[in-house]
Amino acid sequence: MRVAVKVRLKRSILDPQGKTVQQALQHLGFEQIREVRIGKLIELEIEEGQNRAETLRMIEEASRKLLSNPVMEDFEIEYPGETP
Amino acid sequence: MRVAVKVRLKRSILDPQGKTVQQALQHLGFEQIREVRIGKLIELEIEEGQNRAETLRMIEEASRKLLSNPVMEDFEIEYPGETP
Numbered sequence: 805m806r807v808a809v810k811v812r813l814k815r816s817i818l819d820p821q822g823k824t825v826q827q828a829l830q831h832l833g834f835e836q837i838r839e840v841r842i843g844k845l846i847e848l849e850i851e852e853g854q855n856r857a858e859t860l861r862m863i864e865e866a867s868r869k870l871l872s873n874p875v876m877e878d879f880e881i882e883y884p885g886e887t888p
Numbered sequence: 889m890r891v892a893v894k895v896r897l898k899r900s901i902l903d904p905q906g907k908t909v910q911q912a913l914q915h916l917g918f919e920q921i922r923e924v925r926i927g928k929l930i931e932l933e934i935e936e937g938q939n940r941a942e943t944l945r946m947i948e949e950a951s952r953k954l955l956s957n958p959v960m961e962d963f964e965i966e967y968p969g970e971t972p
Contacts, residue, residue, distance in 0.1 A: 810929050825930070825954065834950050836943075839933035845894050846909070849923035859920070866918050870909065 805850045807863055808882040811872045812843035846871050889934045891947055892966040895956045896927035930955050 813819050819841045826840040848866075850859060863881055872879040897903050903925045910924040932950075934943060947965055956963040 812929070812931070822930075829950055829954060832950075832954065834946060836935040836946065837932050837950065838935055841931045843929040843931065845896065845927040845929040846906075847896070847925045847927065848921050851920040851922055862918060862920065866913055866916075866921065870913060870916065 805852055805859070806884055807848045807850055807859075809846040809848065809863070809867050809871050810843060810880045810882060811846060811867075811877050812880075813841060814876060814878055817876050843877075844871075889936055889943070890968055891932045891934055891943075893930040893932065893947070893951050893955050894927060894964045894966060895930060895951075895961050896964075897925060898960060898962055901960050927961075928955075 822840040822842045825842065826837060829837050829840065848863065850863070860881070867879045867881060868874060906924040906926045909926065910921060913921050913924065932947065934947070944965070951963045951965060952958060
């Protein structure tokens with residue numbers, strides 16, 4: 805099973821990398837792009853054969869412990885076939 | 889309008905960062921996670937008031953020219969209210 809974990813900087817945290825990209829886009833003529841924020845898209849291939857609740861708990865724990873920095877980032881777990 | 893651009897390494901390209909994370913997860917006991925690949929989640933805030941086709945074309949051009957490296961990466965554009 806393939807699961808995606810979206811890791812984003814919290815809204816209150818400045819994103820200088822995103823700001824730089826936004827300015828570069830502006831210089832290239834993409835003036836309609838007002839803001840850019842850059843997060844991580846972490847895709848996990850998970851071994852099947854477990855119940856969904858257990859898998860969800862495990863992925864959430866991994867996201868909290870290793871995939872994100874809870875002080876600065878939020879994460880969102882996306883399962884296959886789920887609307888974003 | 890908020891649009892997300894998912895940038896992933898092409899399948900044929902090794903992802904050492906993802907491999908390292910996968911090994912770290914394994915050491916922490918997350919043995920069901922078989923593979924990890926790390927991409928970028930670029931979120932754009934776009935000024936409204938244009939037709940959708942024009943906006944799509946503009947975002948695709950920005951993704952190709954600046955947000956991704958076409959040699960090593962693929963990108964996918966996600967519009968609000970769209971199934972992934």
